[in-house]
Structure formats: structure tokens, C-alpha cells
Amino acid sequence: MLRTRAVALAALCMSVAWAGDGAGLRAADLRIVSSTGHVPLLRRLVDAWAAGREGITAEVRPGPKQISRETEIDLRLSTGGMGDLFTYSAGALFRAIQSRGRLVDLTWLPLQRRVDPAFRAVVSADGRIFGVPLGGASVGGILYNRRLYAELGLTEPESWARFMENNRRIAAAGRIPVMQTYASPWTSQMLVLADYYNVSRSAPDFATDLVARRASFAGTPAALRSFARVEELRRAGFLNADRGELGLEDGLAALADGRAAHYPMHDFGLEVLHDMAPEALETIGFFPVPPDEAGTAGLTLWMPPALYVPKSGNNLMNVLDFLDFVAGPKGCAIVARSVRKIRPLIADCGPHVDVPPALRNLDRYLLDPQRHTFALEFLTPLKGPSLEQICIALGLGVIDAGEAARRYDRDIERRALELGLDGWHPRSGG
Template identity: 40%
Template sequence: MKTSHRALGAALTVLVMAALTSCGSSSGSEPAAGGTTTLTFLVDNSQATVDTAKALTDAFMQANPTIKIETETRPGGSEGDNIIKTRLSTGDMSDVFWYNSGSLLQALNPAQTLVDLTGDPVLQNVQKDFLPVVTQAGKVYGVPGGTAMGGGILYNRKVYDKLGLKVPTTWAEFMANNDKIKAAGITPLISTFKDTWTSQLFVLGDFYNVQAAVPSFAQDYTANKAKFAATPAAQAGFDHLAEVHAKGYLNEGFGSATADQGMKMLIEGKGAHYPMLSAQLPPLVATMPQAATDVGFFGIPGTDPAKNGATLWEPAGLYIPKTTEKLEAAKKFLAFVASPPAADAVSKVVQPAGPYRIQGAKLPDDAIQVAKDLQAYVDKGATAPALEFVSPVKGPSLEQITVAVGSGLTPPAEGAAQYDKDVEKQAKQLGLAGW
């Protein structure tokens, strides 16, 4: 993985990537005889995105027979980023496109390239706390595609039931649970450092607690006024990595274990906790049905039970380029995407890994437990977006640093300082003020 935060998304893409061919044409189509308008829609080629896009377009076209949508695919990762930027700069972008929300949006220069949706009825069903991740300089540019996912602790509910444990709301309670699990002869905490990206969850998944303790951290971090190593709440993620290793809570062979092996271990109850993303679960339900019910989710606990919450990785956004000649039809499609019927259509095809960011959208009754647990955090307003959604400052070496800290090779304070140093080059490349 080239960049620490993007590595999480890239690793998920590996889970769902399929060899796909373009499903349509990139060229615009003028309204055909009979009053039909054709929209082009560009999406990444991960299977989950392709399936979601098909569910959305099929349902929309059924409800709007005079609008046809042709979908095409692009690669993920940096290659896909470059395609998006090139097509926007050359005026060759599709009428609607699917792309990351959060800090990566600013690289698209949205004020010049995208249609401003601020105050538009298109947004009437979008949850207010999603809007910041599709906003630049006070202007809103997108609607949510798909569902959010959680980054925190996946846990085996049967182990918890067997040992009479309660979901912890503080780090101290979490460590006490680990002690009881270890005493029962079960691995308390699964680590899978062969897939180095998985080592980052204790740091990245802890951002809800960082924001709760230091509300200005993301803004100050972006401006080079705050550091992980100089902010106890931010360094806590590194401290957690070191502590669970020092206490002997990790599985044997954690350095050579893979994410797939870790998930299997968790689902089978051979390990009780796995710091991980909720999106790891849905692809496994087909082969291990108990994954839907036996695995739950809780946010990485902080120090104050009254401020307990969870970190979310927000869904991607759907955007309209200024070059479209079919703005009315494109807005109609986005308004549908951001509606409860669209969520229902997607749920029938793609197992939600978390909550929809649409007012009135409900998870299906057969949603996996992890998604229901995440929905509960959203319902009580106890979520924060991961740092990558609110700051463009990232370093490429976080996963190597967290492997070293989580393996007992680097002290946590030193690891935090190393990461502070690691982000400098990219921040300067971005031309951010203060660097």
C-alpha cells in the first residue's frame, strides 16, 4: 500500500475486485427521438460498487422510463484517480461519476469542475453529518453512494455470551474483558500483520476519541499546529497497539497472519476481538453464514463512557461535472440515489456493511449484526468521520510504523513521532499552509 489511509480502501478493493469490462459508453448522448435522455455514469470497478451502481440505475430507470443510464467502469487506486482528474480537465467526464468523499475531493478542484449542489433539493434526504465530507470551501458537491463502514473492534458475540461479558465503553473495561478471555483459553485480540494495512486500525479507528477530546485536532493537524506525538489523545492509538502486545493478548504467529485468516479465526470464535473494518464481513456471509449474526462491532473505547462512540469511513460520493449537458436529468438521478427507495434497491443486491447516510433509509431486517451495531451509533449521534475524510495530511509509512509498534519493536511515543515526520513530505507536496 502506498499511502497509509488509502491502504485501507485499497485493501477492501482487493476483497471485491473483479475483472470487469466497460458496461457502456463514455460519450455523451443527445436526447433521442421520443424524448429519451441518456446519462453516462462512471464508477470504479470493484464488484461492490458495480453491483450497487446497477441496483441504483435499474431502479431509477424503472421509475423514470424517459431517462436511460449507461454505466462504464474505471480502475481503482491511483490509476483511477488519474483517469478522473484527466477527464475532468479535458471536459470528457461522464454526466455523473462515483468518487471518494473526504479529503481526496479537494484534489479535483471542485469549485472549477463540479456542479455546486448547496441548497439544492437534491440534498433534502442526505444526513447532515455526511455533508462535510462532500463539501469544499463551504460548497456541497455530492450525495452518498452506498453505506458507511465502521473502523473499530469486531468481536465474537458468542464468546461474549459464554463468558458473560458486556460491550466495553472505556479502554479499561476493554482490557478487563481481554484478561477474562485470555483466562478462558481464547485469544483475546487478533492481529494480522502479514497484511500490513490491518495494523493501522487502533490508530485510525480511534479518531472519534481524538475528536471528542480535541475537537480542533483535524484542523490544527492540517495546519501543522498539532502532532500525534504531542497530543495524548492522538498518541493513544499507538499506546493501545503497544499495550495489547505487551499484555500477551495477541494470537500466535500474528506477524505472518493474513486478514482472511484473522476473519476466519474471529468468526469461528478462536479469537474474541479483531480491530478491523466492518466491510470485511459481508463478502464472508455466503461461505460462513454465522458471520452475519455471531460477529458484532463496537467503537474503540476511550476514557470517558459518557463520550463513547465510533469512527466511520464515509461512503463515496456521486458528483456532476460542470461539463454535463443534461444537468436536470443528472440532478434527478442524484436525488433518487439520496432517497430511501434507492437504499432499499441496493440492500436487495448488496449486503450493507454499515448504515446508509440517507434520512429515512432503513437497514433490511436481515442486515448483518455489525451494520445494526453501527446504525445504533449513528442514531445516537456518536460518530466521527475517520481523519482521512477531514484532513488531506497522510503519510505513506503508517502501516510499517504500526506493525513495528504493535510487534513491540518500536515504543509508541517513538512511533507517533515517526508518523509525524512521515506526513511532512506529502503535506509540503500538497502546498498546505504552515508546512
Template identity: 40%
Template structure:
């Protein structure tokens, strides 16, 4: 999603500092026979570490190809850099970018190399391909691991209070009452970083699809709305529930993501609606993150339909303007192989499973990755709506802050969001809007 780079950048407080360079490498190999690929990646620490691990391992495996890395800014600024350089023909040979709905805005048929049926994709899990595809053609390979959206929880607090992972929303609220009575903050909210307020809504999508299997298609076609679909209004109601019951931390309106993660890891708060991808950068400062923080999907009303909403990995793509197509394909094939994922695991603790055949989590994987793997093993995951529909309104985070602060009623917030997405749907030229 558009906020994904910004999220991780906020978590580790890393900003891009290097000026963007031009593509550089020409079409002819160097005098020593080597080819140099240009590779643009993100600026947050997890992405930087992952990209460097992949590049270093690949260059060791194939000394005839060198990789020059550059870093784009996070958030909307980086998004604009990618779009501008693609449109002007000045993109690097290979680049890191979102999968899912945001890919469609890159006009991939004109700007990216079509990899459909190419051996590059041979080891990519087939159910990943739709999120890097446009009009039935696939353009990318997974660059990192899958992440889970839902509730990160402090396992030590649960153990001390004798609590079990809740199977329904009512169970979750009952746990919160017990936690509050014990003098611990039940639910951490960090509305200073406004994007964090969206997770209760975005990560509730597994429950929406379980109740209304055709919601994504009908939503995209302008037929289904959040405000008129009770299951889709549920995420807004969750925000209101935890506020109304006094389950939030003091000063939640001015609290930051970093403060929220610290509260969770240190056991000052028991639950945090958040993304699992944010945890690996904490391990150096808070090694207990690996074992003390667990994950579960946002519970719904039907315990039999419980599951997790997942964020598919970002991808690596090849710009159509590359003059080193063979070398670029070799790099992507390495990224999309067990050797590539092993190189990443050695540098960055995975926050979830890889999307590569034959790649497995290490035995010492952090607990949230193991918890997410358990959902996958039992077939109880659903991609977030942004991987199933190109529509995501720009004002959701402002709306969810208001609902989560008790200023706006859940039904009103859902209706506001329905209005928010109309302009974007029309800009995309979607039928039914």
C-alpha cells in the same frame, strides 16, 4: 481513504480484469431516443454489486437512459486512473470515488460538476455534505452506507464467558485477560496485510476529538502533533498494549485479512480491530456473520465520552466533461433517494446506516449495522480524521506494524508519523508546515 478500495478487494479477493474503455457516448441521443451514460466504478465485489443494483434499478425506473459500467483497479492504481482521466478530459460521465480528504486531490472546481443547491442533493443528509465539498461547494452523493471503524467482536464468545461490551480501555483489557484464560485468542492481528495494522490508530479518533476538540484543525495547520498530544498517541499505545500482554494470535505477522475475518466469525478469536464494511461479502460463505459478529467503538479512558469513529460513504460524482448532464443528474438523484438505497439493500446487506433522508436499515440488517446505528442515534460518532483533514501520511501502516509487533515504542511511532506527514502537507501547500 486511499486504502478503502484495496481493503474491500483484499476481503473478497477480487481484481479488476477488464481493460478500461473510452468514454464512448456522444452528445446526441440514440435513434430510439435513449441516452447512454458511462459509469466507472470499483472492482471489489461489494462495490460492483452495489453499482450494478443502482444502475439496474435506475434503468428500470427510467428506460430512456442506459448505463454502461466499467471497472477501475483497486488501490493506488485505480486512484491514478481516476486522476489521469479527469486531467485528460476522458473521464466517464459518472464515477465512484472516495469522499473526504482524497476528493481534494481531484481539483474538483475544475474537473467536477458543482451540485451545490441542486435538487440532486435534496435527500442527502446535510451532515454528509462536508465530506463531498471543496471550498464550500458540494460535488457528490453517497453511493453506499456509512461504515464503523473499531472493534468487531464475536458475540457468541462474549455470551459464553458472560462478558459485557467494554466502556473503557481498562475494561477491554480485562475482557481480553478473561478470553485468554478461556483458551480463545483475545485480539486478532493480520500484519501480512499491512494496512490492517492502522485501525487501532485510525479508529481511535473519536477519543482524540473528545479529549481535544480542535485537534483536526490544529493538525491541518501544523500546530498539533500526534507525539505531543497524549490523546492522539493513544492509538499507538493500544497497539503496544495488546502485544505486550500476549493477547495476539500466533503468527500475527504473517496472518492475512481473510484469515483474520475467518478466525473472528468462527470464534477462534474474540476481537478484531477492523472496518464494518468488510463483513457483507462474508455472508454467503459464513451466514452466521449476520448475527454472531457485533461492533463497538474503541474504548477510551472516559466512559461518558465513549463513541464510534465512522467512515463516511464513498460518493458518485459527475465529470465536468459529460455531454449528458441532465441524464447524469437524474441518475445521481435516484442514487440519493430511498428508492436507490432500497435497490442496494436488496443486493448487498448494508454494513451501516445510509446517509439519505427517509432510508432505514432493514429489520434483518446484520448486527454490526444495528450496533453502529445505536451510536448514531445517541449522537456519539465522529468522522475519521481523514474526513476532517487532508493529511494522511503514506507510511502509517509500516509504522503501526512495527509498534504492534513490539519493535517500536508508541511514542516513537507517533513521532515517526508526525515526520511522515510533513512531506504531504507541504505538497498540499498547507500553511504552517
């Protein structure tokens, strides 16, 4: 309690005296813990920030391999192992860790006035804002090898049936139709998550009804269909046989060199591929998860990760000065050159440059509000922590789509009970 009050008092004082120009900083380490994929960007930001502040030293440390998983984050927050600043997801996953009350309130920062309101909403709890965006809005769907498509005379599929026909022709040519990489567990859920636009088109009230406990994945045909797509690909033999042993980089390499045709993926994969083999980006295309009805495709969008401040950290003045730098002109310029996203989320930040070919022709979706939606985790506080393991079991054939949906419904129920959502109570026999 004393620690919490001290942090709150320090924040209150700085909200009055904050100048944002680096004056009065203490020479001390700034320790940032980040998922591996964001380390290069953060190091560029830290180097530029520290260069103008004599005597300041800073380090960016990649987190443990499972940094994206909630249990690891929660453990490190409870033991002071998340440094002075860390990156993590916005939306439902953020709400789960903040429910323990371990983050510093950043509502009062002047920079928040320039942050897109849609982003502020997904890093807020109880009317308070806890995060600052790192990067811009992004998209999930199917990455594909354009050169292989041209070689086989294929076109981007407008329906799921056409997608499956493309996969049959790809398999007949001796290539892998669809890559899966379960050694990077989070990648297992991408097809299910990126299918949410199709779910919302068939069941427009699904997000609201899920929170109110009027809907479930197993009981909503459109939501069950997301799991069924994975099962259909597996039963057809379209997934790579070594999917249990390969990770993200393996999947991207196979896609880039034409061994594989498709990889369900968030566009974060393009950033990783840029670091692996930037020339390969010219061969990669993108399309949304194909719908069952031709001509109805749309995008599922993601918010970027956020920078959060743990109450267990030190050097709060340095942390806040760094956040101000990230959201300022110099930080925005570094992000624009480093992160290839569809649009920034901080006002006055210029458009991202060097956007890869895969993301250059999405305006027909982005400019029409009826042809895109945010992923479910940004529309509700509910994302079950076991989804990736459920999807791995589904992709390996351990369970079928119906059982996957039922397991995820139970996972969501546990999360709702943890969050104390109205109307949720243990079901009898559950």
C-alpha cells in the same frame, strides 16, 4: 483547458435542461470503477437503472487491488482509467485527489438539495460539491464473537484495562485475542482511526489545532495513545502471529468461527461477512474502542464513500441520469436492502433494513451528541497517505508507538504542504 471548458459547458447546459427521467439518453456504455466491496451493490443499482432504458449497456468493474490507495487512484485519473464514474472515500482523501482538479463539479444537481449537509461538506472543495453518497453513515470500533464471549463468561469491556483482561482470558483459552490482517493494508489503521472519539474527549480541539499546526500526534498524549494501544496489544502477544500474511476475508472468517475474539474494524466488514456467510452475523457483536476511563466510551463515525465523475470520462448524460436514479426512490430502496448502515444520508430515503445485530443497540451513543464524533479525516483535510504502512510497521514491531506518531506527523506535514494550507512550511532540518 479546452477539455475542462467543454465539460463545464456541458454541465451548465444540463443544469438548465436536466429532466432526470431518462429521456434523451444516448445508448452507450456506462463504465463504473469501484472498490471490490461495493461492486455487488453497484451492479444491483446498474441493473435496475438500465432495465428501464432501452439500448443502454453498463458495466461495473472492480478496480485494481490497491484501488483504496491514493496513488493508484491519482494515476488512473491522470490516464483516463477510472471509467465514467468511480467510488472513493469522502473527506481528507477526496480533497487530496481533487486538489489536482480532475473531477466534474456536481454542485448544480437538483439531488444535492436532498443530501445531508454534513456529507456535502466532506465532498466539497472551494465551495463546490463533487460527490454523491453511496450508502449511509457508519461506525468503527471492535467487532467481537458473542458466542465466544458467552462461552468464556466475558462482558463487553467499559475500559481499556478490562479489554486487556478479557484478552488475557481469551489467550489462556487458546484463542486469538485480536485479529490483524496486513495483507489488506487499510485494515491495519482501524484501531488508531476508530480511537478518535477517545482522542477528542481528552483533546477536544485537536482537529482544529492539528490543521493550525498547534498540535501533533507525537506531542498530544491522547493522540499518541492511539498508537500505544497497538503497541500494547503486540507486546502482550495478543495479535495473531500470521498477521502479515492474512487479509480482510481471513480476519472475518477467524472471527466468525471463533478462532479469534476481536477484530478492530469498520462496519464495512459486516457487509463483507454478509456476502461470505450471512448466518455468521448473528454471532458478531460490536463495541467502541474502550477508553482508559470506564464509563466514557463513545463512537467514531464514518461517512460513506462517494460516487465521483472524472473529467476524463465519457457519457456524461448517462452518468448524471444514473446518479439521479441512485438518489431517487428506486435507488434508495435498493441501497436500503443492500447496505446495513446506521442511517441514510439522503432525505426521503427510508431507514436501512436488515441491520445486523452488532449495530442494533447503538442509540445510547447516536442520540447523544456528546457520545459520538466523526473520524478525524472528516473534520480536517489532513490524512497522511502512509498511515496504513506506519501501522503495519508498528503492529509488526519494527517501530514503537512514539516513532509511529512522529512518522505520521511528518506524513501529515507533507500532505499539508501539498494542499498549500496556511501556516505550513517545511520545518528546518525536516
